[in-house]
């Protein structure tokens with residue numbers, strides 16, 4: 001058993017917890033806060049969503065001991081919350097619940113949408129809700145209730161809601177999407193848990209370990225000579241600035257430490273870790289070996305990214321990227337699907353576009369925080385392209 005001290009709904013609690021007890025069980029069984037519902041217990045349905053330090057988090061794949069010293073808000077903790085005071089009657093008005101099992105998680109995600117995306121339209125609300133499943137399939141009422149609250153806030157702004165929007169700290173949830181409100185991102189090193197775990201990662205040891213796991217091969221083309229692309233890709237901070245969700249915290253020679261953040265519905269993960277780049281100038285081939293860990297779910301990833309440049313013409317280059325990665329821990333279930341491979345292909349394609357922009361002269365500060373990769377948005381685009389492929393049709397305009 002491990003001792004754990006935690007703030008829940010503004011109250012401090014000290015308890016003992018098994019190392020593998022997840023936060024959902026801890027809240028329900030130890031603190032008797034049974035408003036947090038557990039459905040799939042695999043991080044898929046969103047029923048167990050709570051806030052950890054203000055961030056929507058799946059309590060079923062978050063270890064209780066990882067929340068030592070953190071602030072958790074459950075559905076029981078919103079009595080005086082300005083957004084929930086609007087969402088609750090809106091859910092009632094729009095018949096947004098049937099059995100109510102998904103409702104605590106839905107309300108938590110709905111609150112996040114109202115605060116983070118003031119101009120969200122129906123399509124974006126549905127996209128953001130895609131990480132919460134309702135077994136009664138009452139989505140229309142839920143979407144209408146959220147849109148209703150968003151509209152109320154636009155028509156007659158509530159000062160308390162605006163204050164919450166302004167104070168919202170979103171280090172891991174700057175979702176890419178058709179309508180987003182950029183929010184200030186803070187360096188991941190501000191999170192002491194993340195910073196401590198980064199210090200544990202030894203890039204030398206990692207470099208000696210041969211990566212095993214899933215393999216993905218992909219390429220992208222850039223309209224610049226191979227020499228120029230090769231030189232650019234040796235600049236690790238510049239390359240990281242082209243990768244959505246990546247933030248570099250320290251960089252020394254061929255070694256780099258940083259974080260890559262993803263968001264999937266109400267679940268967000270930030271893999272903090274270290275990587276080492278080995279370059280072969282003659283072959284214009286390089287290997288980036290790295291490993292990282294998400295502080296809340298304790299999921300770990302390790303892998304090699306090999307890239308090789310092929311000069312297509314004097315002024316254009318193909319960048320071949322081979323990834324071998326392994327993911328362990330609660331988030332590993334998301335690595336099984338072929339959808340993830342498609343997702344990575346999309347991410348690499350976006351990476352290629354950003355590199356083309358940078359080579360074209362658009363500058364980004366070397367340590368500028370990048371928006372989080374919105375898995376929900378990319379997943380939707382991946383799914384849509386698959387559906388098109390199955391039916392052999394082009395999308396309608």
Ligand code: FES
Nearest residue numbers: 039040041046060
């Ligand atoms: S219980 Fe389904 S995501 Fe946690």
Ligand code: FES
Nearest residue numbers: 098102134135136
């Ligand atoms: S209202 Fe029944 S699961 Fe959503």
